[in-house]
Structure formats: C-alpha cells, structure tokens
Amino acid sequence: MAEVKPVTAVFPGTFDPFTRxxxxxVMRGIKTFHKVIVAVAGSTSKNTKFSLEERVxxxxxxxxxxxxxxxxSFDGLLVHYVEQSPANVIMRGLRAVSxxxxxxxxxxxxxxLDNDIQTVFLMTDYKWMYLSSSIIKDVAVNGGxxxxxxxxxxxxxxxxxxxxxx
Amino acid sequence: MAEVKPVTAVFPGTFDPFTRxxxxxVMRGIKTFHKVIVAVAGSTSKNTKFSLEERVxxxxxxxxxxxxxxxxSFDGLLVHYVEQSPANVIMRGLRAVSxxxxxxxxxxxxxxLDNDIQTVFLMTDYKWMYLSSSIIKDVAVNGGxxxxxxxxxxxxxxxxxxxxxx
Amino acid sequence: MAEVKPVTAVFPGTFDPFTRxxxxxVMRGIKTFHKVIVAVAGSTSKNTKFSLEERVxxxxxxxxxxxxxxxxSFDGLLVHYVEQSPANVIMRGLRAVSxxxxxxxxxxxxxxLDNDIQTVFLMTDYKWMYLSSSIIKDVAVNGGxxxxxxxxxxxxxxxxxxxxxx
Amino acid sequence: MAEVKPVTAVFPGTFDPFTRxxxxxVMRGIKTFHKVIVAVAGSTSKNTKFSLEERVxxxxxxxxxxxxxxxxSFDGLLVHYVEQSPANVIMRGLRAVSxxxxxxxxxxxxxxLDNDIQTVFLMTDYKWMYLSSSIIKDVAVNGGxxxxxxxxxxxxxxxxxxxxxx
Amino acid sequence: MAEVKPVTAVFPGTFDPFTRxxxxxVMRGIKTFHKVIVAVAGSTSKNTKFSLEERVxxxxxxxxxxxxxxxxSFDGLLVHYVEQSPANVIMRGLRAVSxxxxxxxxxxxxxxLDNDIQTVFLMTDYKWMYLSSSIIKDVAVNGGxxxxxxxxxxxxxxxxxxxxxx
Amino acid sequence: MAEVKPVTAVFPGTFDPFTRxxxxxVMRGIKTFHKVIVAVAGSTSKNTKFSLEERVxxxxxxxxxxxxxxxxSFDGLLVHYVEQSPANVIMRGLRAVSxxxxxxxxxxxxxxLDNDIQTVFLMTDYKWMYLSSSIIKDVAVNGGxxxxxxxxxxxxxxxxxxxxxx
Numbered sequence: 001m002a003e004v005k006p007v008t009a010v011f012p013g014t015f016d017p018f019t020r021x022x023x024x025x026v027m028r029g030i031k032t033f034h035k036v037i038v039a040v041a042g043s044t045s046k047n048t049k050f051s052l053e054e055r056v057x058x059x060x061x062x063x064x065x066x067x068x069x070x071x072x073s074f075d076g077l078l079v080h081y082v083e084q085s086p087a088n089v090i091m092r093g094l095r096a097v098s099x100x101x102x103x104x105x106x107x108x109x110x111x112x113l114d115n116d117i118q119t120v121f122l123m124t125d126y127k128w129m130y131l132s133s134s135i136i137k138d139v140a141v142n143g144g145x146x147x148x149x150x151x152x153x154x155x156x157x158x159x160x161x162x163x164x165x166x
Numbered sequence: 167m168a169e170v171k172p173v174t175a176v177f178p179g180t181f182d183p184f185t186r187x188x189x190x191x192v193m194r195g196i197k198t199f200h201k202v203i204v205a206v207a208g209s210t211s212k213n214t215k216f217s218l219e220e221r222v223x224x225x226x227x228x229x230x231x232x233x234x235x236x237x238x239s240f241d242g243l244l245v246h247y248v249e250q251s252p253a254n255v256i257m258r259g260l261r262a263v264s265x266x267x268x269x270x271x272x273x274x275x276x277x278x279l280d281n282d283i284q285t286v287f288l289m290t291d292y293k294w295m296y297l298s299s300s301i302i303k304d305v306a307v308n309g310g311x312x313x314x315x316x317x318x319x320x321x322x323x324x325x326x327x328x329x330x331x332x
Numbered sequence: 333m334a335e336v337k338p339v340t341a342v343f344p345g346t347f348d349p350f351t352r353x354x355x356x357x358v359m360r361g362i363k364t365f366h367k368v369i370v371a372v373a374g375s376t377s378k379n380t381k382f383s384l385e386e387r388v389x390x391x392x393x394x395x396x397x398x399x400x401x402x403x404x405s406f407d408g409l410l411v412h413y414v415e416q417s418p419a420n421v422i423m424r425g426l427r428a429v430s431x432x433x434x435x436x437x438x439x440x441x442x443x444x445l446d447n448d449i450q451t452v453f454l455m456t457d458y459k460w461m462y463l464s465s466s467i468i469k470d471v472a473v474n475g476g477x478x479x480x481x482x483x484x485x486x487x488x489x490x491x492x493x494x495x496x497x498x
Numbered sequence: 499m500a501e502v503k504p505v506t507a508v509f510p511g512t513f514d515p516f517t518r519x520x521x522x523x524v525m526r527g528i529k530t531f532h533k534v535i536v537a538v539a540g541s542t543s544k545n546t547k548f549s550l551e552e553r554v555x556x557x558x559x560x561x562x563x564x565x566x567x568x569x570x571s572f573d574g575l576l577v578h579y580v581e582q583s584p585a586n587v588i589m590r591g592l593r594a595v596s597x598x599x600x601x602x603x604x605x606x607x608x609x610x611l612d613n614d615i616q617t618v619f620l621m622t623d624y625k626w627m628y629l630s631s632s633i634i635k636d637v638a639v640n641g642g643x644x645x646x647x648x649x650x651x652x653x654x655x656x657x658x659x660x661x662x663x664x
Numbered sequence: 665m666a667e668v669k670p671v672t673a674v675f676p677g678t679f680d681p682f683t684r685x686x687x688x689x690v691m692r693g694i695k696t697f698h699k700v701i702v703a704v705a706g707s708t709s710k711n712t713k714f715s716l717e718e719r720v721x722x723x724x725x726x727x728x729x730x731x732x733x734x735x736x737s738f739d740g741l742l743v744h745y746v747e748q749s750p751a752n753v754i755m756r757g758l759r760a761v762s763x764x765x766x767x768x769x770x771x772x773x774x775x776x777l778d779n780d781i782q783t784v785f786l787m788t789d790y791k792w793m794y795l796s797s798s799i800i801k802d803v804a805v806n807g808g809x810x811x812x813x814x815x816x817x818x819x820x821x822x823x824x825x826x827x828x829x830x
Numbered sequence: 831m832a833e834v835k836p837v838t839a840v841f842p843g844t845f846d847p848f849t850r851x852x853x854x855x856v857m858r859g860i861k862t863f864h865k866v867i868v869a870v871a872g873s874t875s876k877n878t879k880f881s882l883e884e885r886v887x888x889x890x891x892x893x894x895x896x897x898x899x900x901x902x903s904f905d906g907l908l909v910h911y912v913e914q915s916p917a918n919v920i921m922r923g924l925r926a927v928s929x930x931x932x933x934x935x936x937x938x939x940x941x942x943l944d945n946d947i948q949t950v951f952l953m954t955d956y957k958w959m960y961l962s963s964s965i966i967k968d969v970a971v972n973g974g975x976x977x978x979x980x981x982x983x984x985x986x987x988x989x990x991x992x993x994x995x996x
Contacts, residue, residue, distance in 0.1 A: 003170075004169075004170040004171070004172045004200060005170070006170045007173050007198070007199065007200070028284050031254065031282065031284055032173070032254075032255050032284045032286060033173065034170060034173070043972070076972045076973050077969065077972040077973055077974045079974070080972075080973065080974075088197065088198075089198050094266070094270075094287065096765050096768070096769075100260070100266045101926050104260075104289065104926070104960065105926075105960045105962070105965060106960075106965075107289055108289070108292055108959070108960035109960055109961075109965055109969060111289075112960075112979075113969070113974055113975065116197065118194050118197055118198045118288065119288075119289065120198060120286050120287070120288060121260065121286070121287040121288075121289075122284065122285075122286060122287075123270065123273055123274070123277075123285065123287075126274055126624045126625065126627055126628070127624065129624055129627070129772070130624070130768065130769040130770075130772035130773050130776075131773075132769070135769060135770075135773055139741065139773060139777070142707070142740045142741040142744075143740055143741055143744065144741045144743070144744075144777055145777065149776075209640070242640045242641050243637065243640040243641055243642045245642070246640075246641065246642075262433050262436070262437075267594050270594070270628065271594075271628045271630070271633060272628075272633075274627070274628035275628055275629075275633055275637060278628075278647075279637070279642055279643065292956045292957065292959055292960070293956065295440070295956055295959070296436065296437045296440035296441055296444075296956070297441075298437070301437060301438075301441055305409065305441060305445070308375070308408045308409040308412075309408050309409055309412065310409045310411070310412075310445055311445065315444075335834075336833075336834040336835070336836045336864060337834070338834045339837050339862070339863065339864070360948050363918065363946065363948055364837070364918075364919050364948045364950060365837065366834060366837070420861065420862075421862050426930070426934075426951065428599050428602070428603075432924075432930050436924075436953065439953055440953070440956055443953075448861065450858050450861055450862045450952065451952075451953065452862060452950050452951070452952055453924065453950070453951040453952075453953075454948065454949075454950060454951075455934065455937055455938070455941075455949065455951075458790050458791065458793055458794070458938055459790065461606070461790055461793070462602065462603045462604075462606035462607050462610075462790070463607075464603070467603060467604075467607055471575065471607060471611070474541070474574045474575040474578075475574050475575055475578065476575045476577070476578075476611055477611065481610075501668075502667075502668040502669070502670045502698060503668070504668045505671050505696070505697065505698070526782050529752065529780065529782055530671070530752075530753050530782045530784060531671065532668060532671070586695065586696075587696050592764075592768075592785070598758070598764045602758075602787065605787055606787070606790055609787075614695065616692050616695055616696045616786065617786075617787065618696060618784050618785070618786055619758065619784070619785040619786075619787075620782065620783075620784055620785075621768065621771055621772070621775075621783065621785075624772055760931050760934070760935075793938070794934065794935045794937075794938030794939050794942075795939075796935070799935060799936075799939055803907065803939060803943070806873070806906045806907040806910075807906050807907055807910065808907045808909070808910075808943055809943065813942075
C-alpha cells in the first residue's frame with residue numbers, strides 16, 4: 001500500500017492570551033488531522049499584553065504532553081509561512097456570524113494568494129462560544145474572575161500581568 | 167515510524183442534482199483529506215426530481231476517474247452512517263450566513279450524538295457561492311440556461327428530466 | 333446634446349397582496365429612475381390568495397395617477413422578461429439580513445444569465461421594515477387590524493378575501 | 499408604600515414537543531418576572547405531532563411544582579390573547595441570528611397592533627443554543643437518542659409518539 | 665397575599681450623548697419593570713466627548729419627571745455593580761444583527777460571572793433603529809442637523825460641545 | 831416628448847487605494863445611470879496611506895477614457911455634497927452582511943437628513959467579494975502579491991508607497 005502522507009494543519013492566531021476556546025479547537029484538530037502546528041503571529045496591528053516569546057512559551061507549556069501538537073511563530077503573511085511548512089491546511093475556529101464574514105474574506109484572499117492551501121473551519125465547543133482573548137482581558141482588568149477561561153498552566157501568569165499584585 | 171492512518175471525510179447531501187459547487191468542494195476535500203466519501207441521502211423531507219439510485223449513479227460517473235473519491239448512500243441519521251464508516255470527519259460546504267446558522271445547529275446536534283465525529287467546513291469557490299441544487303432546478307424549469315452549472319457528465323440527463331423534450 | 337435615453341427599472345414580485353412597503357419602494361424608484369414597471373409574477377411556487385388578474389388589476393388601480401409607473405405581468409424567468417422590456421435594471425427592496433442573502437443569490441444567478449442586466453437594491457422606509465405580504469395575511473386571517481398596511485385603494489377587497497363576511 | 503403590581507409575562511409557542519431549551523427559558527423568566535404564562539398556540543400552520551390538549555397537558559406536568567408558572571392555550575392573534583390576560587409582556591427566546599430577524603419582524607408587527615405590549619427577549623442557555631422542537635423530532639424519527647433534550651416528565655410519551663414501539 | 669417584590673432593571677451604557685433611541689428604550693423599560701436604573705459607565709475604552717459627571721447630569725435632567733427612573737454611575741464590571749444594586753436584571757437594546765452578536769457574547773460572559781443576573785433585550789422603536797451616539801456625533805461634527813435625535817433637554821449643550829460656536 | 835433629465839449617481843468612498851472591486855461597481859453604475867461621480871472623501875477618521883490629492887489623481891487616471899465618469903472630492907457630510915451636485919442618488923456597493931448593516935444605518939441617517947436623496951445598492955462582481963482597500967494594504971505590506979487587485983494604471987505607485995523599494 002502506497003505510504004500515507006500525514007495531514008498537518010496550521011492553527012494561526014495572536015493568542016494574547018491562549019484561551020480554553022483555543023485549546024478545545026486544537027483538541028478537535030488533532031482528532032481530525034495527524035498534526036496541528038499552533039503558529040503564534042509575531043507582527044500584529046493589535047498591541048498585545050504579552051510579548052511574542054511569552055505567547056510562544058505559554059503555548060508550548062500548554063501542549064507539552066501532546067505529541068501531535070507543535071508550537072511555532074511567524075511574521076508576515078500566513079500563506080507564506082504555510083508554504084514553507086509541512087502543512088497545506090489552515091485551521092480556523094468559527095464562533096458566530098461576525099467571525100464567519102471576516103474569516104470568509106481572509107480565506108478567499110489566502111486562496112487567491114495560493115489556491116493549493118485549503119482553509120478549513122472547525123466549531124468551538126458551545127461552552128466557549130462567547131469566549132475571546134479580548135473579552136477575557138476586559139473582564140480580568142475590571143476585577144472579574146477568569147478562572148477556567150484560560151488553561152490552568154498559564155492562569156497565574158495571566159492574572160499577574162492583567163491585574164498586577166492581585 | 168508508526169503507520170499513518172489515512173484521514174477519511176464523509177461529504178453528505180441530497181445532490182438533487184449534483185452541482186459544480188458540490189464538485190469544487192469535493193476537489194478541495196481530496197486536497198485536504200486522503201479520501202472523501204460522497205454520501206447521498208436516501209431519506210429526505212424534500213421531494214426530489216431524481217431517485218436515490220439515479221443520484222448515486224450520477225455521482226459515480228462524475229468521480230469515475232478520482233480514486234480518492236467514493237460514492238455511497240445512506241438512510242436515517244448521518245451520525246449513525248459515519249460511525250460505521252472508516253471516516254470520523256463530516257465535511258460540509260459554507261456559502262453564506264444562512265448556511266452557517268443551519269450548519270451550526272446540525273453540527274452541534276451531531277456533536278451531542280457523537281462527540282468523536284468532527285464537523286469540518288470548507289468554503290466553495292466564490293464562482294459557485296450563489297449556486298444550489300434548488301436554484302438550478304428553478305432556472306432550468308423556467309427555460310434558463312444551466313450549462314456549466316452542473317458537471318458536464320450529467321448535463322443532458324438533468325436537462326431531459328427538468329425540461330422534457332428540450 | 334446627444335438625446336438622453338430614459339432609465340427604466342423592473343420591480344418584480346408576487347404582490348399577494350400589494351403592501352405599503354411595496355408602494356414606498358415604487359415611490360422611491362420613480363425618484364431614482366424615469367419609469368418603473370411593476371411586473372407581477374404569474375408562475376410562483378407559492379399558492380396565492382389572489383389570482384394573477386386580480387393582482388395586476390389591484391396594482392393598476394394603485395398607480396392609476398402615477399404616469400411614471402406601468403403595471404405588467406410575466407411568466408417564466410425574470411431575466412427573459414426584462415430582456416424583451418425597455419428596462420435593463422431590476423429593482424429590489426431590502427429589509428433585513430435574511431432578505432439580503434436570498435436577494436444576493438438571485439442577483440448573482442440573474443447576472444450569470446445576463447451580465448448586462450443590473451440588479452439594484454433600494455431600502456424600504458423604516459416604517460415598513462417588518463412588513464411582508466405573508467405577515468399581513470397571517471394577521472388578517474387571525475382577526476388582526478391591517479388598516480394602513482395595504483394601500484387604501486385595495487383595503488376592502490383584501491379584507492373581504494382574507495376574512496370573508498367581516 | 500403603593501401596592502406593587504406583579505409583572506406577568508406570556509411565553510407563547512407551539513411546543514411540539516416542549517424542549518429543555520424552552521424549560522431553561524421559563525426558569526430564567528421566573529427569575530425576571532413574578533409570573534410566566536406558558537401559552538400553547540392552538541392554530542398553527544405547522545402540522546403538529548401532538549394535539550393541543552396533549553401539548554397543554556405535557557406543559558402542565560412539567561411545571562406542576564412551579565407556582566410562578568401557569569399553562570394556558572390560545573387561538574388566533576397572540577396580541578389579542580395577551581390583551582385579555584394579566585400580562586403586558588411577551589417573552590421570547592433568542593438562539594441565533596435567524597431567530598433574531600423573524601422575532602424582530604413579529605415584535606414590530608405586535609407593537610403596531612398594540613403599542614402597550616412589550617416584547618422582551620431572553621437568551622437560552624448556551625447548552626441548548628442548537629436545540630429546537632423540529633431538530634429533536636428529526637433526530638428521534640431517524641433513531642437518534644434524544645434523552646436529556648426534552649424534560650424527563652415527557653420523555654417516554656415523546657419517544658412513544660415519534661418512534662412507535664421503540 | 666405575599667408582598668410582591670418590585671422588579672428593577674439596570675440599563676447600562678456610555679450615553680455619550682444620550683439619544684432618543686436610549687430614551688425610547690427606557691420608556692419601554694418602565695412599562696415592563698417597576699424601576700429602571702440608568703447606569704452611566706465611568707471606565708470605558710472609548711474617549712468620550714462628555715465627562716462622566718456631564719453624562720450623569722444630562723441623564724438626570726432627562727428623567728427628572730419620571731419617578732420610575734433612577735440615574736447612577738459605575739466603574740469596573742457591570743455584573744459587580746448589579747450585584748450590589750436592588751436589581752437582578754440587565755436591560756439592553758437590540759437594533760440589528762451586529763448588535764445581537766456583541767450583546768450575545770457580553771450576556772453569556774455576564775451569565776458566567778453571575779448566573780442569577782438575567783440579561784433581557786428590548787427592541788428600540790423602528791424610528792430609532794439606525795441611531796447611535798457615534799453616528800449622531802459624526803453627523804453633528806460635519807455640520808448635519810441632529811435636532812430631534814437627542815432629547816430636547818440636552819440638545820443645546822450637545823450642539824455647543826460638538827460644534828462650538830454654532 | 832418632454833426632455834429626459836439624465837440620472838446622475840454619486841459613488842462616495844475613501845478609495846485608499848482604489849480597487850478592482852470599486853472599478854467593477856463604477857462599470858455597473860454607468861450601465862445603470864447616465865453619469866457616475868466618483869466622490870473621494872477628504873475628511874475621514876481613518877489615517878490614509880495616500881493624500882486626498884493623490885487619491886483624486888489616481889481615480890482620474892483610471893477613468894480617463896470613460897466620459898460617463900467624473901471624479902471629484904468632498905469634505906463634511908456626504909448628503910450636503912450631493913445636495914449641491916447634479917445627482918439625487920447615492921450609489922453604494924454591497925459585499926456581505928456586515929456591509930449591509932453599516933450601509934443600512936448610514937442610508938437611514940442620510941434619508942433623515944434629506945428624504946429626496948435615494949441610496950441605491952449594487953453588488954460587486956463575486957470575483958471581488960472578499961476585496962477591500964484595507965485587506966489589499968495588509969497583504970502588500972506583508973509582502974503578498976496584489977497584482978490584479980488594483981487597476982493596472984495605479985499598480986506601480988501603490989506598490990511603491992506600501993512596500994518602498996520593492
């Protein structure tokens with residue numbers, strides 16, 4: 001039987017910080033593909049609370065015991081990064097209609113830039129459908145309890161950064 | 167190196183008739199997964215123009231020269247069919263917001279019925295974003311030209327059924 | 333100066349019955365174009381409360397004193413009707429997102445059938461944003477007051493048909 | 499202190515059958531209002547699996563131990579029913595965008611019929627965001643497991659009706 | 665008869681400035697609940713044209729003759745403010761789909777922070793469906809007429825601030 | 831025959847830079863109206879990559895050989911500009927749902943400011959449905975190929991500004 005080439009998907013994002021919604025998507029990703037590369041975006045128009053190194057380091061600790069998950073970082077165009085990686089699939093999460101439209105636009109532009117890279121959408125668990133990095137930062141900065149909304153491995157450092165001295 | 171298990175996705179639908187939009191999704195599917203099973207739904211609340219046998223036969227002729235594509239049919243719950251197939255992924259196409267909501271509801275129900283089956287969405291080519299089996303039937307029945315909207319292998323029989331004697 | 337060709341737009345619909353929302357769109361249409369042809373659809377999958385003749389007759393009485401408005405009927409494909417009319421514009425009303433998606437699909441298919449016919453969308457007055465022929469029939473049949481929701485010229489006959497003997 | 503008039507809300511629906519999503523909305527309703535009247539719609543264009551009497555009886559058993567909840571039935575226009583009830587609020591559930599548009603249209607028409615009746619929307623628990631009576635019937639009829647999707651008091655009779663002899 | 669506890673709803677917002685849309689929502693709120701607390705948000709990421717004191721003062725003057733309406737201000741998390749107020753209901757206005765998604769996300773996060781606080785949505789009058797504080801500021805700053813878009817009690821000071829010397 | 835007054839539409843935008851999507855809309859505009867005025871917005875909250883003069887100059891070169899197209903610029907309110915122009919129609923492009931809502935709000939506000947100015951929406955070609963000035967700038971700045979996404983007359987200067995020295 002011809003040797004089966006593993007399917008690798010890139011899961012790109014700013015991950016500022018990494019949330020339980022992101023984590024649930026990666027878990028569904030490794031049930032769908034052989035390998036998922038969590039690709040942390042370096043250049044982003046958003047001013048982030050955590051540096052690129054910190055965001056990469058947090059992701060590595062979260063997936064320490066998941067051999068199907070790799071963590072990397074990239075700058076510039078996502079499509080250029082995927083082209084020089086072993087992947088030919090971009091994996092994105094869908095939560096609601098407004099996600100859909102933005103993702104649709106990005107996926108069609110990426111397809112124009114490289115028609116051989118497929119964008120595939122997975123749905124977050126409904127438990128995390130309202131969750132985003134920005135709403136977590138908003139709640140934490142205003143004294144709200146974000147326990148359980150970020151993976152436990154990074155909870156303390158996220159609180160320390162967002163609510164110094166808490 | 168541990169033997170890599172091929173990734174198989176089920177692409178379910180009524181396919182009454184099969185459109186160029188469906189075809190473009192399957193082509194993107196086999197660039198993403200090792201194998202795609204086109205699963206033609208037997209039991210459907212819609213009264214179809216083509217019988218189940220005809221719809222299965224048309225799909226088989228369309229993908230005759232595509233070894234990565236299998237054609238099958240199923241009755242009852244999609245999730246039950248996938249459970250006894252080699253696949254653990256359901257592949258669906260997304261065209262617009264209204265698709266999104268219906269698909270979201272179905273995917274969450276399927277996930278409740280079997281949390282190990284992942285629903286994955288791909289986007290049709292923008293050329294076919296307006297295309298659906300029902301709009302093709304509507305146009306053909308009213309004397310419109312549907313050339314190029316269904317795969318050429320089945321154009322004559324689709325016209326013959328929708329516009330007898332044309 | 334070269335002679336200016338008047339711009340004519342076709343405003344197609346089932347108009348079962350004609351509503352104040354339809355009327356407000358036609359009024360905005362004749363402020364935009366030189367002439368508007370209200371084209372009443374003969375063949376429709378919906379079973380209508382009023383026959384084609386009745387719907388055409390009602391529209392004619394409503395626009396009796398509006399020289400910029402013509403009333404006609406058509407069967408089969410809208411695009412075929414427009415092609416043999418003096419118009420090259422199809423005028424449609426937009427009320428909400430779900431309208432938008434259906435209209436988007438129809439407009440792209442019509443554009444595929446004849447790229448020289450432009451579909452143009454106008455917005456109903458916000459007063460009529462919730463109004464549709466079907467919600468009017470629903471309310472009237474259940475004894476609700478639809479005064480002011482259909483043009484006064486046709487109020488009596490609409491009530492007589494929907495709530496016989498009222 | 500002037501005597502406080504209790505706030506009563508009418509929660510209308512076909513409830514064919516009553517789902518856990520409906521139940522979670524009523525529970526949130528009685529935390530918001532003093533009393534909730536579950537008003538089962540008699541006249542409906544949908545052909546129901548359960549008669550009006552059966553649907554009323556099921557709702558009564560579900561809320562047997564909830565003094566803040568009353569069960570009633572109505573025919574004709576919802577607004578006319580609310581006008582002769584102690585309520586001046588209509589309570590509706592929102593799950594997703596497509597709900598939103600339909601509800602928006604109904605609420606604006608109801609407001610036109612009686613500006614003193616307020617329509618108020620509550621959000622279902624995210625656990626039930628994909629749930630509807632029709633998707634439950636669809637799954638059950640096709641042999642799927644709907645345990646936990648309808649209140650336990652009515653599970654047996656719902657299964658018996660949808661999958662006779664199971 | 666057991667003493668009826670009045671239902672109080674908190675209507676939070678930046679109100680920069682207060683609009684006729686906001687006013688119409690509060691009017692519908694006091695037809696639904698016994699008391700509405702207009703809670704002006706202190707901490708906001710948006711840089712406001714009016715200080716917190718000015719926004720609170722304007723709201724107080726607008727509702728001077730409405731005993732069912734109280735005006736207050738809050739900082740930090742809305743849920744924390746509601747918890748120490750007599751209210752257990754958050755009242756929000758819905759205008760269109762994009763509102764819906766943002767509100768949905770906020771309401772689900774608030775529910776996670778305190779499951780006993782219910783978020784309830786009312787619909788603005790269709791007259792104000794296009795109105796927002798930002799579009800009013802945009803129009804006024806560019807010399808447009810905003811008469812009738814803000815309550816008359818605050819029109820002069822809003823114009824004076826947005827178009828000094830007009 | 832009474833002399834026919836030509837129909838002129840204003841097509842307003844920031845055009846930073848002008849895209850093939852904008853171009854395709856203007857081409858459909860001159861098939862619908864006698865004349866289209868491309869009105870480049872001076873005052874805009876967005877910080878643009880090209881000055882107003884550069885944006886006007888680029889548009890003029892693009893439509894050099896199109897006598898039905900005029901290029902102008904305006905400051906302040908669009909409605910005020912249209913009122914002193916020969917046009918009584920504002921022409922806007924619709925790509926997706928999120929466009930729709932923003933456009934809906936703007937059109938209703940413009941209608942409030944001047945009920946005699948009609949806003950009319952045309953749909954971009956599906957080829958450009960994902961295209962916007964901002965996504966083009968984003969891709970170009972990150973080294974992506976934007977050939978064919980802006981009219982060829984302005985490609986070199988757009989690249990020179992976005993990727994100096996390329």
